[in-house]
Amino acid sequence: MSGILEFVKGCVRQVLSGGRAYKAWMAFLLAMIAVGVVSYAHQATTGLIASNMRDDVSWAFYIGNFTFLVGVAAAAVLLVVPAYVYQWKPIKEVVVLGELLAISALVMALLFILVDMGRPDRFLHIAPLIGTPNWPASMLTWDALVLNTYLGLNLVLVLYLLFKTYRGEHYDKRIFLPLVLLSIPVSISTHTVTAFLYNGMAARPYWNASILAPRFIASAFCSGPAVMIILFQLLRKAFKFDIKDEAIWKIAELMSYAMFLNLFLLGAELFKEYYSATEHLLYTQYLWGGIGEHTVLVKYAWLSLACSVIAFLLFLVPQTRKNFLTLNIGCVLIWAGVYIEKGMGLIIPGFTPSTLGQIYEYTPTRMEWGVAGGVFGIGFLTFTILVKIAVPILVGTFRAPERAHGHAPAAGYPVP
Amino acid sequence: MTPNKSLPVLSDADAPPPSPRDGVDPIGDGPLDPARRAFLRTAAAGTAVAALASCSSGVDMEDFLRKHFKELSPDELKKVLAKVEKRNQERFGKKTTVSAKGPQPGVEYGYGLDISRCVGCRRCVYACVKENNQSRTAPQIHWIQVLEMDKEHGVDLAHADLYYEADAVPRPGKFYFPVQCQQCRNPPCVKACPTQATWKEQDGIVVIDYDWCIGCRCCMSACPYGARHFNWATPNLPPEELNPDQHYLGNRPRPKGVVEKCTFCIQRVREGRYTACVEVCPVGARKFGNLLDPESEIRKVMETKRVFVFKEELATHPQFYYFYAT
Amino acid sequence: MGYVRPRIGALAVVAALAVVPGWAGAAEAAPGATPKAPAAKATRPEPKPPLLVQAEAPPFSEGIYPCSACHAGMPKNGTRRELVFHDEQQAIFDHGADQRWCLDCHDLQDRDVLRLANGAPVPFTESYRLCGQCHGDKYRDWRVGVHGKRVGHWNGEKTYFLCVNCHNPHSPRFKGVQEIVSGGKKTVAPTLTYLKPEPRPKRPEEQRR
Numbered sequence: 001m002s003g004i005l006e007f008v009k010g011c012v013r014q015v016l017s018g019g020r021a022y023k024a025w026m027a028f029l030l031a032m033i034a035v036g037v038v039s040y041a042h043q044a045t046t047g048l049i050a051s052n053m054r055d056d057v058s059w060a061f062y063i064g065n066f067t068f069l070v071g072v073a074a075a076a077v078l079l080v081v082p083a084y085v086y087q088w089k090p091i092k093e094v095v096v097l098g099e100l101l102a103i104s105a106l107v108m109a110l111l112f113i114l115v116d117m118g119r120p121d122r123f124l125h126i127a128p129l130i131g132t133p134n135w136p137a138s139m140l141t142w143d144a145l146v147l148n149t150y151l152g153l154n155l156v157l158v159l160y161l162l163f164k165t166y167r168g169e170h171y172d173k174r175i176f177l178p179l180v181l182l183s184i185p186v187s188i189s190t191h192t193v194t195a196f197l198y199n200g201m202a203a204r205p206y207w208n209a210s211i212l213a214p215r216f217i218a219s220a221f222c223s224g225p226a227v228m229i230i231l232f233q234l235l236r237k238a239f240k241f242d243i244k245d246e247a248i249w250k251i252a253e254l255m256s257y258a259m260f261l262n263l264f265l266l267g268a269e270l271f272k273e274y275y276s277a278t279e280h281l282l283y284t285q286y287l288w289g290g291i292g293e294h295t296v297l298v299k300y301a302w303l304s305l306a307c308s309v310i311a312f313l314l315f316l317v318p319q320t321r322k323n324f325l326t327l328n329i330g331c332v333l334i335w336a337g338v339y340i341e342k343g344m345g346l347i348i349p350g351f352t353p354s355t356l357g358q359i360y361e362y363t364p365t366r367m368e369w370g371v372a373g374g375v376f377g378i379g380f381l382t383f384t385i386l387v388k389i390a391v392p393i394l395v396g397t398f399r400a401p402e403r404a405h406g407h408a409p410a411a412g413y414p415v416p
Numbered sequence: 417m418t419p420n421k422s423l424p425v426l427s428d429a430d431a432p433p434p435s436p437r438d439g440v441d442p443i444g445d446g447p448l449d450p451a452r453r454a455f456l457r458t459a460a461a462g463t464a465v466a467a468l469a470s471c472s473s474g475v476d477m478e479d480f481l482r483k484h485f486k487e488l489s490p491d492e493l494k495k496v497l498a499k500v501e502k503r504n505q506e507r508f509g510k511k512t513t514v515s516a517k518g519p520q521p522g523v524e525y526g527y528g529l530d531i532s533r534c535v536g537c538r539r540c541v542y543a544c545v546k547e548n549n550q551s552r553t554a555p556q557i558h559w560i561q562v563l564e565m566d567k568e569h570g571v572d573l574a575h576a577d578l579y580y581e582a583d584a585v586p587r588p589g590k591f592y593f594p595v596q597c598q599q600c601r602n603p604p605c606v607k608a609c610p611t612q613a614t615w616k617e618q619d620g621i622v623v624i625d626y627d628w629c630i631g632c633r634c635c636m637s638a639c640p641y642g643a644r645h646f647n648w649a650t651p652n653l654p655p656e657e658l659n660p661d662q663h664y665l666g667n668r669p670r671p672k673g674v675v676e677k678c679t680f681c682i683q684r685v686r687e688g689r690y691t692a693c694v695e696v697c698p699v700g701a702r703k704f705g706n707l708l709d710p711e712s713e714i715r716k717v718m719e720t721k722r723v724f725v726f727k728e729e730l731a732t733h734p735q736f737y738y739f740y741a742t
Numbered sequence: 743m744g745y746v747r748p749r750i751g752a753l754a755v756v757a758a759l760a761v762v763p764g765w766a767g768a769a770e771a772a773p774g775a776t777p778k779a780p781a782a783k784a785t786r787p788e789p790k791p792p793l794l795v796q797a798e799a800p801p802f803s804e805g806i807y808p809c810s811a812c813h814a815g816m817p818k819n820g821t822r823r824e825l826v827f828h829d830e831q832q833a834i835f836d837h838g839a840d841q842r843w844c845l846d847c848h849d850l851q852d853r854d855v856l857r858l859a860n861g862a863p864v865p866f867t868e869s870y871r872l873c874g875q876c877h878g879d880k881y882r883d884w885r886v887g888v889h890g891k892r893v894g895h896w897n898g899e900k901t902y903f904l905c906v907n908c909h910n911p912h913s914p915r916f917k918g919v920q921e922i923v924s925g926g927k928k929t930v931a932p933t934l935t936y937l938k939p940e941p942r943p944k945r946p947e948e949q950r951r
Contacts, residue, residue, distance in 0.1 A: 047647070047649035048649075056642075058646060059633060059637060118631015119630045122629075126611050126630065138609055140632060141610045355573075356578060356642040357563070
């Protein structure tokens with residue numbers, strides 16, 4: 001038990017030590033969280049009327065962020081697949097970092113659900129055994145189930161691996177590998193179930209298209225790895241982290257395929273809507289061209305498309321893919337493109353016009369931005385802390401005291 | 417129009433004696449396991465309440481440990497109802513009676529709305545607000561939404577206006593299409609609810625337990641009729657306008673952050689009365705009755721007129737019918 | 743045109759047909775008289791005789807009824823012509839005006855009753871029978887509660903309104919109604935003006951706190 005206490009103490013030390021840039025970053029995140037807390041306090045006292053959500057647009061910015069983050073969480077772990085297929089050397093590191101990102105994204109996603117709830121104090125009513133979950137009929141119960149399973153799975157994996165490595169022990173491949181492999185279908189199912197949450201609603205023709213879940217997966221394959229590419233570069237610089245350029249380029253290449261698929265599916269959707277031009281066209285039209293004077297979303301839609309297309313081209317052409325400046329620009333563009341697409345472009349047109357044909361143009365209030373900022377602050381803080389602990393363990397600079405000067409075999413590589 | 421008060425009303429002696437079990441018969445789903453759940457809840461709630469009570473005001477240990485409405489024993493139900501009355505007294509300084517009268521056997525409610533009669537005067541909208549204790553402003557909650565439509569386009573939501581203003585109705589070239597909860601036989605809202613806080617009763621009324629709703633608004637996304645409304649803030653309900661005759665699953669005052677909807681005036685219809693919107697409609701466009709009674713007005717409508725349901729392509733199978741009498 | 747005897751010679755057309763309270767029970771073909779036997783079926787556990795109560799009709803115009811008060815002493819003239827008295831009825835008259843005039847519905851012989859097309863007299867309390875002889879479809883709908891309005895109990899006592907509660911017989915196209923008190927009871931009477939709608943709902947963007 002003292003080992004665990006020692007581990008926790010060591011973690012705290014890791015988190016508290018750092019350079020000036022690290023401390024500035026942490027201060028910035030804490031400031032964001034403070035803004036979030038103040039904003040949420042306002043929302044909790046006034047009610048959700050402090051947001052711009054109304055009966056007509058009853059889910060909006062929070063749920064859009066939730067959707068995006070589920071995508072990030074799902075895709076982060078999917079890097080395991082190329083890591084195995086292409087036999088990258090630092091596969092364990094790739095898996096762990098992906099899972100850390102997934103954990104942080106899930107924390108944010110769940111927090112976005114919580115801040116969107118009218119009665120967060122009753123959240124246990126959805127819990128199995130102690131509550132009365134409407135399972136299996138309600139897609140939200142499924143979503144809660146898979147998200148929490150995924151979160152739990154990632155936490156177990158990461159803790160197991162990191163603690164073993166910290167103790168200088170070898171991890172057991174017979175435990176580790178099945179769990180990693182299990183996390184792949186679970187990660188896909190999180191995003192699929194989240195898509196089904198919208199997809200299953202016949203009342204909202206904009207979502208009620210079978211193409212929705214495939215599009216979710218395709219766009220998630222873009223947004224999740226974009227974070228990882230940037231992270232790998234940062235870690236290579238800061239620590240002696242052995243990730244080859246080829247691995248990064250391979251991810252970028254895979255992202256360009258995913259983005260192609262995403263754009264292709266988008267084109268298929270647009271064709272169907274505009275060519276058949278039924279009454280269901282209105283929602284798509286609201287996003288891409290506006291309805292009458294109601295054009296709030298149009299600029300976001302085209303901006304998102306531009307970001308996605310440019311990023312696709314940057315990642316497709318080998319010269320720009322292998323140039324780290326254009327690669328990183330591409331990552332940012334992909335992130336922005338998918339964020340807008342899932343944040344504003346998916347949820348709000350589903351509600352505009354309303355089921356009774358009325359148009360209410362939603363834009364988030366300052367309070368909603370504040371709360372969202374706070375949630376992102378918490379998520380990034382989680383991620384920063386986790387990385388700050390995990391990376392020294394992985395590179396071997398943070399070890400159990402009794403093992404620190406013993407033989408540290410190749411940083412916990414699996415027993416052959 | 418108000419009902420003629422001087423007329424003798426149906427005496428209570430005719431009605432079956434009110435039973436405390438009324439309204440608590442489980443509907444649809446099989447019985448849950450109350451004992452096991454209660455145990456787990458007690459175990460889990462201890463820690464959860466401690467964590468929550470500090471950050472969320474108004475959280476009450478008793479509410480937390482409470483069972484689902486359908487699991488309540490008659491005694492527990494009595495306590496819950498007394499508590500609602502006590503809260504009403506605290507909140508509005510008024511004595512109220514909160515019933516949980518259950519569905520009558522052999523009754524399935526049906527509603528008919530005559531599109532050729534409705535003139536769009538919105539009397540129903542405000543009679544409903546008054547009867548059902550909705551929030552008056554910010555948020556303003558209307559369970560009935562009257563759409564003005566163009567005769568040129570027919571029932572077409574792309575040409576529907578909820579916010580029409582006029583000195584006199586009906587306006588030339590327009591007709592009116594009121595929408596409220598359609599009490600679907602296949603309710604997408606009930607399917608979407610993650611906590612079983614909303615369900616369909618045996619008489620067809622889709623109800624919500626406002627003390628069980630977590631405010632996730634899945635049901636609002638799922639409802640094709642815009643019939644569900646959210647308390648975006650604590651309802652703004654002047655005490656002097658409070659309707660004291662209340663039903664637990666109907667018009668009792670709602671807390672902040674929960675969803676509400678039309679219940680066919682459950683507090684009235686389960687006592688045999690017409691809904692408030694039927695009584696107020698100056699043109700008699702609204703018809704209500706028991707679908708299982710061949711002599712009821714709604715059955716006569718269905719037999720003599722051609723009825724249609726709104727958004728029939730969604731297969732929600734409403735118990736709310738529209739018709740054109742002429 | 744020529745036959746002008748204001749006051750006593752006027753044709754006693756009432757502002758709206760009306761019911762003398764005591765006559766309510768005489769209603770033969772009113773909804774209450776509809777045979778209700780099929781209602782008592784096993785599907786309804788407690789079959790109750792549906793109690794149908796007729797609403798109070800709008801009152802007659804001041805000083806007009808009984809019509810015989812003036813008409814009793816006047817010569818009976820069945821020739822269609824424009825009257826000099828009863829201006830308010832003539833001004834609004836819009837009930838098949840090309841084919842119809844006063845004595846198609848009001849009885850020449852007994853001014854205190856109405857008459858059917860076949861000449862049979864109908865008391866004012868049963869004016870719906872007169873309406874029903876032309877508007878048979880509406881009449882049938884009304885008798886079963888499909889046309890018109892009922893208040894009270896869906897499974898018990900209910901009050902039904904008469905044609906004249908909502909339609910002015912001289913200008914029957916529905917315009918509006920207003921609440922009135924007649925015979926000490928609340929009821930409704932038709933108006934000649936259209937209804938003004940209640941305020942529009944607040945738009946979502948107007949709901950802030």
